Amino acid sequence: MKTENKKYAMVIDTKLCVGCGACVAACKTENNVPDGRSRVWVAEEVSGTFPDISMEIRSERCNHCSSAPCVDSCPTGASHYKKGTVNLVMVNENRCTGCKACMAACPYDARFTVPEGYVSKCTFCSHRIEKGDSPACMAVCPAKAIHFGDINNRESDVSRLLRSRKSKTLLPENGTEPNVYYLV
Amino acid sequence: MSTRINRRDFIKIAGAGLGALAVSGGVGKVVYGLMKNGLSSEDMISRTSTYCEMCTFQCAGWAYTKNGMPWKITGNEADEHCYGRLCTKGTAGFGLYDDPDRLRTPLIRTSERGKQVFKEATWDEAFDYIASKLGEIKEKHGAESVAMFSHGSGGSWFKTLLKAYGTTSFVAPSYANCRGPREEAYMNTFGEAIDTPERTDMKNSRCIVLIGSHIGENTHSQQVNEFAEAVGKGATVIVADPRYSTAASKAQYWLPVKPGTDLALLLAWINVIITEELYDKDYVKRYTTGFDELKKAVKENTPEWAYPITTIKPEVIRDTAREMAKNAPATLIHPGRHNVWYGDDTQRVRAGAILNALLGSWGRKGGFYMPEKAEMPEYPVPEFPKNKKSYKDTDAGMNYPLANLAISSGVCDATVHSVIGGDAFYEGWFIYGSNILKAMPQKEKTIKALQDLSLVVVIDVLPTEITGWADVVLPDTSYLERYDDIRHSQGRTPQLALRSPAFEPRYNSKPAWWIAKELGKKMGLEKYFPWNDIEEYLDFKLKKAGSSLEEMKKIGVKNLERTTPLYIGKGENYKFPTDSGKIELYSKALKNFGFDPVPVFTKHEEPDSGYYRLLYGRSPSHSFARTINNPILSQLDPENEVWINPEVAKEWGIKSGQFIKLENQDNIISARVRAKVTERIRPDCVYMVHGFGSTQKKLKKAYGKGADDQELMTRVLVDPIMGGQGMHGNFVTFKV
Structure with missing residues (x-):
């Protein structure tokens, strides 16, 4: 049964995020991300003119789309959904030839190549969540703005937050069904 | 048309930084030679207790290694400095350990100062050089003519060394170039300073007022944690800042105040709170002195008066003042941290302190709590020699009697021979962990002083601008390679935190404690370092404080019981440690020294057109x-x-x-x-x-x-x- 599979989502509160970049640094050390590369980044979006302005700050990363163009476009099957999940997109580095089709397909610019030649990106810290830990970016966030869990489980924190707060996703018009939500 | 380009047009992608991405294309190295995301069963993971030194907030954390290589640093859950969440810098602490540009071995200067021509030396040679120079200075000018600039935990070992040598002139740019005005403003109002970590009860605040303080960009973890917690619980945030800071983007009220006029805004707020009788009447009556004088002094400082000065509309000033009063005493007029802006900084910060007093927030939930710190006995050492003179006898020391710490520029002034004459006050400087050419303005003045000295010793991890001016450069280890003294800073809970080494010292660097102890030996001062090794010293102190080195290595942070209440009780007969025993809205002490007893706004110079x-x-x-x-x-x-x-x-x-x-x-x-x-x-x-x-x-x-x-x-x-x-x-x- 498909519904028994987990649908992992990240819910990030833009009202709390201060854009400090602790998530970026924690991800880099946790996952040994090579120099000059980053799986997580911070976007600032300013609207209005002085002095009537507003700003949204977002910690961004791979959206672990339920309809992921990177998975569809991968010629070798290296990009795949992790077993037992609807949407946790992983890259099997041994099968990846570094053709970059996935990078071209991803509308979020979430992927990059590492010096060894294969493609890398956010895994929602798959190795940590397997053990019941939270992703490193969530664990470090000093504003506690990042939440993570299974939205197929109605009782999870993320499900509750999405029910009680207004949220959005990035580029939903692309039809990728992204699973990183921003509380606005 | 690509959506990616569209997005890039409208948003600024930070994170990796566009610059960094542009230059690194394909040549980036593998950070630690480990590429696997997960942990394989063969990975050897270990963790060591530390507290951070990436800034001076000293958050406690765990330094993790994987197969003996640096992996990550995470916050210690028991620590109230960070609540288990290190900031960006603390998380990147291994970058300091790993920095290939680190100082690797002691250096002795071989050309003129500032030219950065050095020869590599052994520790013995470097110590001989310093000990002999210090001997000459002591003989010719007295030991008191050596000063030390210090920033960071390791400085304490050199303070012991220099006190044993015979001087107490210790100066930190973090006072006169940073938070000094705040500490004196609160001392002269409540009789106590704010100190680090700030005694702000922000997580319980219902209204937070930030005057130019940019929490979020300033990432002291406890402050960010508590700010976000309060915002999440719906606190009203009021930010006065000429810039739309990150904090301003979380605020209900952003007041883009004209630079240099914050004091006028604060006085107008005080005026509204008094005129509309919004102050905490019982608190003011019970705990303060000088209310009538204050009321009289701010009579003219109406929102209408402040409007043309600050450009903030009178109704906004009134609305925000009422918002503060509505949430009092859980209203925090945040004292800020880096306060040195316009020269009237003590008075500006004091206006905020007075506002806190009127709202009854000092000693109250959501305002300021009453901090405690763990008692930490000293390791017994012989009495230090008496000083014939000290910093207090310099011009700066005498001209600023209300300054509780030494003023960095004053030490420079007292060093320059051409100003003072043949025998300047200072002849030798130790500079520990403080790049004073970046931390203080008017660097030509500092350089003049550096040129006039007989001895300049710099102890640091990295080569910086200041190391170029040293006679001897001593390579300190990063904080991840050494023990330091026990952290026992103030807080809601008295805490102990241990820094212990995750690695052996890299290159030929040595921990600060070792450098001070060994240099002490050369100078015949070994009796002031009577312990055989640092572990013995720490264990002695920890046992007296209710723990042990063994225990602290396992837990990193130990929380002790408070002995006094966290807040002042309602109606409690509390005596403040001021001259009057009350909160001084009107300061007789300031008046006696010739300063305004109640802050007065004076206009600052304004830029010409085109500036x-x-x-x-x-x-x-x-x-x-x-x-x-x-x-x-x-x-x-x-x-x-x-x-x-x-x-x-x-x-x-x-x-x-x-x-x-x-x-x-x-x-x-x-x-x-x-x-x-x-x-x-x-x-x-x-x-x-x-x-x-x-x-x-x-x-x-x-x-x-x-x-x-x-x-x-x-x-x-x-x-x-x-x-x-x-x-x-x-x-x-x-x-x-």
């Missing part, structure tokens, strides 16, 4: 110049930018991302720096992050990146109360 006030602040990825070469952090934030309002940019034809230079009113021209054209700043000022624009070629990642705001600060506005160096006194124009 803009230069403001500065911090990046969340950096502790100013201290971290700009960090291999991890320099990827996140490689260079600073000058923030310019779009109207101004249009006038000058400046585009975002373009390199420009700034020229101040004394014709000093900055290094080239990128423009950031943004609606987030007033048109009468520009803003840049402090700490960039390194001129030290040995810092390969930081050298020449961005511009140094400090070199443009030629008009220092001195605080007459405590000697603070106000650094918002310069105006700049553009060289496009």
